[in-house]
Amino acid sequence: xxxxxxxxxxxxxxxxxxxxxxxxxxxxxxxxxxxxxxxxxxxxxxxxxxxxxxxxxxxxxxxxxxxxxxxxxxxxxxxxxxxxxxxxxxxxxxxxxxxxxxxxxxxxxxxxxxxxxxxxxxxxxxxxxxxxxxxxxxxxxxxxxxxxxxxxxxxxxxxxxxxxxxxxxxxxxxxxxxxxxxxxxxxxxxxxxxxxxxxxxxxxxxxxxxxxxxxxxxxxxxxxxxxxxxxxxxxxxxxxxxxxxxxxxxxxxx
Amino acid sequence: xxxxxxxxxxxxxxxxxxxxxxxxxxxxxxxxxxxxxxxxxxxxxxxxxxxxxxxxxxxxxxxxxxxxxxxxxxxxxxxxxxxxxxxxxxxxxxxxxxxxxxxxxxxxxxxxxxxxxxxxxxxxxxxxxxxxxxxxxxxxxxxxxxxxxxxxxxxxxxxxxxxxxxxxxxxxxxxxxxxxxxxxxxxxxxxxxxxxxxxxxxxxxxxxx
Numbered sequence: 001x002x003x004x005x006x007x008x009x010x011x012x013x014x015x016x017x018x019x020x021x022x023x024x025x026x027x028x029x030x031x032x033x034x035x036x037x038x039x040x041x042x043x044x045x046x047x048x049x050x051x052x053x054x055x056x057x058x059x060x061x062x063x064x065x066x067x068x069x070x071x072x073x074x075x076x077x078x079x080x081x082x083x084x085x086x087x088x089x090x091x092x093x094x095x096x097x098x099x100x101x102x103x104x105x106x107x108x109x110x111x112x113x114x115x116x117x118x119x120x121x122x123x124x125x126x127x128x129x130x131x132x133x134x135x136x137x138x139x140x141x142x143x144x145x146x147x148x149x150x151x152x153x154x155x156x157x158x159x160x161x162x163x164x165x166x167x168x169x170x171x172x173x174x175x176x177x178x179x180x181x182x183x184x185x186x187x188x189x190x191x192x193x194x195x196x197x198x199x200x201x202x203x204x205x206x207x208x209x210x211x212x213x214x215x216x217x218x219x220x221x222x223x224x225x226x227x228x229x230x231x232x233x234x235x236x237x238x239x240x241x242x243x244x245x246x247x248x249x250x251x252x253x254x
Numbered sequence: 255x256x257x258x259x260x261x262x263x264x265x266x267x268x269x270x271x272x273x274x275x276x277x278x279x280x281x282x283x284x285x286x287x288x289x290x291x292x293x294x295x296x297x298x299x300x301x302x303x304x305x306x307x308x309x310x311x312x313x314x315x316x317x318x319x320x321x322x323x324x325x326x327x328x329x330x331x332x333x334x335x336x337x338x339x340x341x342x343x344x345x346x347x348x349x350x351x352x353x354x355x356x357x358x359x360x361x362x363x364x365x366x367x368x369x370x371x372x373x374x375x376x377x378x379x380x381x382x383x384x385x386x387x388x389x390x391x392x393x394x395x396x397x398x399x400x401x402x403x404x405x406x407x408x409x410x411x412x413x414x415x416x417x418x419x420x421x422x423x424x425x426x427x428x429x430x431x432x433x434x435x436x437x438x439x440x441x442x443x444x445x446x447x448x449x450x451x452x453x454x455x456x457x458x459x460x461x462x463x
Contacts, residue, residue: 142328
């Protein structure tokens with residue numbers, strides 16, 4: 001019976017559900033994982049790179065983290081081809097706003113615009129929803145550093161720390177325990193990076209992964225205004241993985 | 255023929271405008287308010303044909319209202335409002351230009367401190383935008399800009415700023431051929447927009463006979 005309502009995104013099933021939208025959300029739950037963390041001195045986006053083939057040319061810069069504007073970045077879980085349409089849209093909207101008002105677009109407005117666009121694909125006929133979820137990291141003068149999560153239905157929410165993609169629920173429960181543990185305060189970027197790597201280790205299938213499997217990005221407020229974007233180099237990523245491993249061993253020994 | 259005078263002071267901006275509504279050789283009314291409140295903390299002094307003043311200030315203020323309803327808690331800064339006005343004028347320029355020369359004054363809460371800052375922008379109908387400490391639109395600039403050049407300084411109080419505007423009006427009364435018997439004055443500061451001098455109609459002049 002449910003089959004009858006599967007093919008069309010715009011028709012509710014008798015149970016009041018939109019199956020295509022739910023399937024799209026489900027598809028993302030199998031995609032490469034992305035972790036977002038708000039830190040005391042910045043924001044972290046950490047993603048898992050799926051290395052599909054040894055023969056594939058390695059990506060030069062990033063495959064999951066995309067700059068939207070000078071103060072906004074997102075990382076993708078899901079179909080990157082679908083995502084690139086939305087990323088183009090987000091970049092256009094951000095620049096249009098800058099052109100119109102001479103000031104950077106507030107982060108929540110970019111998120112809202114993109115989510116409105118995503119939502120329209122769950123309502124108008126003949127189209128499938130975007131098969132991707134985003135983590136938006138951004139800065140504006142109203143709310144400072146912000147982290148948002150979006151899904152194919154067009155829902156979005158703001159977070160201190162969150163995970164999207166494969167095994168996101170185990171990643172989230174890990175962060176629930178470890179982020180701001182014992183109310184010790186939210187971590188700084190240095191601690192946050194280790195936490196993000198630990199979180200990715202929990203969600204990834206295999207353990208003991210090389211640095212090419214991780215994509216770590218840090219956003220910090222610059223002194224005198226503006227935002228600094230930094231994608232960590234292979235060496236820096238390796239450094240963090242090693243530290244996490246050491247700490248893991250030390251904890252096991254203790 | 256309109257005179258718009260603006261002065262920034264420590265804590266806000268005052269803008270003055272004559273209250274004549276005139277076209278060609280005819281004065282239609284003597285109590286027109288040419289300073290429009292376009293946002294909770296921003297005022298726009300306009301010079302130009304009455305129709306354009308009304309349609310431009312309404313277009314801007316209604317769009318700002320729409321923005322604040324769609325994005326609560328993220329009100330546009332004076333700089334952003336100025337930029338929006340500039341864009342509106344620049345787009346209109348190639349279609350049906352708004353014939354407006356404006357001074358925009360506003361007050362912004364600075365995000366880092368509890369305090370805020372006033373700022374003023376000078377806009378012409380072609381969409382050129384200038385951040386200024388003081389400015390005049392209209393023929394009045396030929397007479398009174400030198401007064402502002404001499405008397406404006408950093409750290410004025412509101413009273414001092416209004417005094418400077420009165421000095422400008424004095425020069426206009428003495429040397430400007432066109433009669434502008436009354437001026438309205440408004441301020442934008444942390445207390446919002448305040449009317450410093452009401453619109454009043456004053457007909458004719460006192461004769462010596």
